[in-house]
Amino acid sequence: MALGEFELIARYFTGDRFAYQPGAGVVLGVGDDCAILRVPDGEDLLVSIDTLVAGVHFPARLDPAHIAHRALAVNLSDLAAMGARPLWFTLALTLPAIDEHWLAAFADALAVLAQRFGIALVGGDTTSGPLSITIQVHGAAPAGSALRRSGARPADEVWVSGTPGLAALGLRHVLAGSRDTVAARTFLRPEPRIALGSALRGVASAAIDVSDGLLADAAHIAERSRVALVIEPRQLPLAPELAALAGRDDALSLALGGGDDYELCFTAAPGRAPAIETIAAGLGVACTRIGRVEAGEGARCTGFVPRRAGYRHFADD
Amino acid sequence: MALGEFELIARYFTGDRFAYQPGAGVVLGVGDDCAILRVPDGEDLLVSIDTLVAGVHFPARLDPAHIAHRALAVNLSDLAAMGARPLWFTLALTLPAIDEHWLAAFADALAVLAQRFGIALVGGDTTSGPLSITIQVHGAAPAGSALRRSGARPADEVWVSGTPGLAALGLRHVLAGSRDTVAARTFLRPEPRIALGSALRGVASAAIDVSDGLLADAAHIAERSRVALVIEPRQLPLAPELAALAGRDDALSLALGGGDDYELCFTAAPGRAPAIETIAAGLGVACTRIGRVEAGEGARCTGFVPRRAGYRHFADD
Numbered sequence: 001m002a003l004g005e006f007e008l009i010a011r012y013f014t015g016d017r018f019a020y021q022p023g024a025g026v027v028l029g030v031g032d033d034c035a036i037l038r039v040p041d042g043e044d045l046l047v048s049i050d051t052l053v054a055g056v057h058f059p060a061r062l063d064p065a066h067i068a069h070r071a072l073a074v075n076l077s078d079l080a081a082m083g084a085r086p087l088w089f090t091l092a093l094t095l096p097a098i099d100e101h102w103l104a105a106f107a108d109a110l111a112v113l114a115q116r117f118g119i120a121l122v123g124g125d126t127t128s129g130p131l132s133i134t135i136q137v138h139g140a141a142p143a144g145s146a147l148r149r150s151g152a153r154p155a156d157e158v159w160v161s162g163t164p165g166l167a168a169l170g171l172r173h174v175l176a177g178s179r180d181t182v183a184a185r186t187f188l189r190p191e192p193r194i195a196l197g198s199a200l201r202g203v204a205s206a207a208i209d210v211s212d213g214l215l216a217d218a219a220h221i222a223e224r225s226r227v228a229l230v231i232e233p234r235q236l237p238l239a240p241e242l243a244a245l246a247g248r249d250d251a252l253s254l255a256l257g258g259g260d261d262y263e264l265c266f267t268a269a270p271g272r273a274p275a276i277e278t279i280a281a282g283l284g285v286a287c288t289r290i291g292r293v294e295a296g297e298g299a300r301c302t303g304f305v306p307r308r309a310g311y312r313h314f315a316d317d
Numbered sequence: 318m319a320l321g322e323f324e325l326i327a328r329y330f331t332g333d334r335f336a337y338q339p340g341a342g343v344v345l346g347v348g349d350d351c352a353i354l355r356v357p358d359g360e361d362l363l364v365s366i367d368t369l370v371a372g373v374h375f376p377a378r379l380d381p382a383h384i385a386h387r388a389l390a391v392n393l394s395d396l397a398a399m400g401a402r403p404l405w406f407t408l409a410l411t412l413p414a415i416d417e418h419w420l421a422a423f424a425d426a427l428a429v430l431a432q433r434f435g436i437a438l439v440g441g442d443t444t445s446g447p448l449s450i451t452i453q454v455h456g457a458a459p460a461g462s463a464l465r466r467s468g469a470r471p472a473d474e475v476w477v478s479g480t481p482g483l484a485a486l487g488l489r490h491v492l493a494g495s496r497d498t499v500a501a502r503t504f505l506r507p508e509p510r511i512a513l514g515s516a517l518r519g520v521a522s523a524a525i526d527v528s529d530g531l532l533a534d535a536a537h538i539a540e541r542s543r544v545a546l547v548i549e550p551r552q553l554p555l556a557p558e559l560a561a562l563a564g565r566d567d568a569l570s571l572a573l574g575g576g577d578d579y580e581l582c583f584t585a586a587p588g589r590a591p592a593i594e595t596i597a598a599g600l601g602v603a604c605t606r607i608g609r610v611e612a613g614e615g616a617r618c619t620g621f622v623p624r625r626a627g628y629r630h631f632a633d634d
Contacts, residue, residue: 027361031541033365033395033396033398033526034396034398034463035363045354045362046353047439049407049409049441050442051411051444052444053411056445084351090453092367092451127373130449132449134409134442138364143355
C-alpha cells in the first residue's frame with residue numbers, strides 16, 4: 001500500500017469527529033494495542049459484530065458514503081434491537097487499494113452517522129485484500145434490562161416499526177440504476193431504531209431487528225421464545241410505493257420476506273398497547289400491531305406464503 | 318451456501334467448548350442480536366480487533382487449524398501487551414464456500430486455544446466471500462493498571478521476551494514447504510504472552526507486542542512515549558536456528574525486522590530488573606535486556622541497519 005496503516009488511521013479515522021465524547025468511558029482510544037474502556041456502573045455491556053463484503057452485501061461500486069452508513073447502521077440496529085445505548089465501535093477495514101477519495105468519502109459518512117448516534121470510534125485494523133468492512137458496536141443498558149428474542153409469551157401482540165419491505169423494493173430500484181426514490185433512499189440509508197429500542201425496555205417482551213426479512217426474523221423470536229408468531233397480512237403497514245406495486249402478492253412478499261429493513265419487530269402484552277402508541281407518537285416512528293403470539297412454533301402469515309422466506313445476498317440474486 | 322448461517326453457528330461455534338466459563342461475565346452469549354456481558358467491578362475493559370486475509374496474512378492453503386490458532390493468538394497477543402486478562406471474543410468469518418472438513422478443523426483448533434486462555438466465544442457473523450477472519454478480543458485489567466506504549470522514560474531499560482526473528486525464519490521454512498522445524502512451529506503456532514503481560518503490570522513502564530518486527534514495534538513505543546529506544550545488537554537473544562544461519566547480518570535482520578513474533582517488547586526502570594528476572598523465571602519465559610531508553614525519538618540498533626524495517630505482508634513477498 002502506498003499509504004501505510006498507521007498514516008491511514010491517523011489521517012482518516014482519528015480526531016474529534018470520531019471521539020467527540022471524551023467523557024463517555026473512553027480511557028484510551030485508537031493508537032495502542034487495545035482500547036481501554038470503562039462500562040458505566042450498574043450497566044451491562046452489549047456487543048455485536050457484522051461484516052459487509054463487496055459484491056455480497058452491497059454492490060462493489062456503491063458510493064463509499066453509502067457503504068459506510070450501511071456498515072455502521074446495521075450494527076447500530078443490533079444495539080437498537082436489544083434496547084442498548086451506543087457507546088463505542090471498532091472498524092476492521094480491508095481494502096484492495098488505497099484510494100484517498102474513496103477513503104475520505106467513507107470516513108466522512110462514517111463520522112456523520114457516528115456523531116448522530118453518539119458512538120465513538122475506539123480502535124480498528126486496516127488490511128489489504130478484497131473490499132470488506134467489519135464493525136463491532138458496543139452499547140450499554142441498565143443491568144438485566146436489555147431486550148431479548150426470548151421473552152415472547154402466548155397472547156402477546158406482535159408489532160413492527162416503519163414499513164417493512166420498502167428497503168427491498170429500494171434495492172430493486174438501486175440495481176435498476178435509480179437512487180432517487182423513497183424506497184432507494186430507505187435501502188441506501190437505513191435508520192437504526194435506537195431511540196425506539198431504548199424506549200421499549202420494560203415495555204416489549206421480546207425484540208429483534210428486521211435484517212433477514214420480517215417473517216424470518218419473527219421466526220427467530222418464535223424459536224428463542226418457544227412460541228408461534230402469527231402475522232395478519234391485512235395489518236401489515238405497506239409504504240405507498242409498495243402498495244402501488246401492480247401485484248399485491250409482490251408487495252406482501254417484499255414486506256414479509258424482503259431484508260434490509262432494520263426496523264424493529266417486537267412483542268408485548270396487549271395491555272402495553274397504549275404505552276407503545278405513546279412512545280411511537282413521541283418519537284415520530286410508526287409502530288403497527290401486525291399479529292399475535294400463540295402456543296406452538298415458527299412464524300407464519302395467515303393465508304399467505306411469501307415468495308421467499310428471508311434475505312438472500314447479492315451474490316445469490 | 319448449502320449450510321445456512323444459523324446452522325453453521327449452531328454446529329461449529331456453540332456449545333460448552335466455547336463457553337466453558339459460565340461465571341465469567343457472560344449474561345447472554347451467541348444467539349441474539351447482541352451478546353450481553355458484564356465487566357467485573359473495578360476493572361477496565363480492553364478491546365482489540367484484527368483481520369487476517371487469506372493470501373495476505375497467511376497462505377490460503379494453510380491448514381485451517383493453523384489459521385484459527387493464528388487468528389485468535391494474534392488478538393490475544395494484543396491483550397498480553399496491555400497486561401489484560403482474556404474474557405470474551407467475537408468471530409466474523411468470511412468463507413468462499415462451506416467446507417465442513419475445513420470448518421470442523423478450524424473450530425476445533427479455535428476451541429483448544431480459547432480454552433487454554435479462558436476466553437469465551439460470545440458472538441459472531443458468518444458471510445460468504447473471500448476467506449478472511451476478523452476476531453475482536455475483550456479483556457479486563459484493574460482500573461488504571463493496563464500497560465501502554467506511552468510510559469517509557471529516559472534511563473529505562475528495553476526488554477524483549479523469547480527469541481525475536483525465529484517466527485520470520487519459520488515463515489521462510491513454511492514457504493519452502495517445511496513445517497517441522499522449531500522455527501516453522503513458532504511461526505505457525507504463536508504463543509501469546511498473556512501471563513507475562515499480566516505479571517508486568519506495575520513493573521514495566523511501557524509495552525507492545527512484536528507483530529511488525531522488533532525495531533518497528535520499538536519505534537511505536539518511542540513515538541507514543543516521546544523518547545528514543547536504542548537496541549544493542551550483541552544483546553539480542555538469538556534462537557539457535559537463527560544463530561546458525563550463514564550470515565550474521567541475516568540473523569540480526571530477522572531478529573530486528575522480522576514480524577509475527579508475538580513476543581513482548583517492554584521498558585522498565587533499571588531497578589525493576591530483579592523483579593522481571595523473577596517473573597521470567599517463574600513463568601519459564603526468557604526475558605532479555607536488549608537496550609535502553611534515551612531522550613530523542615525513534616528506535617535504532619547500534620551499528621546495524623536491518624534489511625527491512627518492519628513486517629510486510631505475504632502479498633508483498
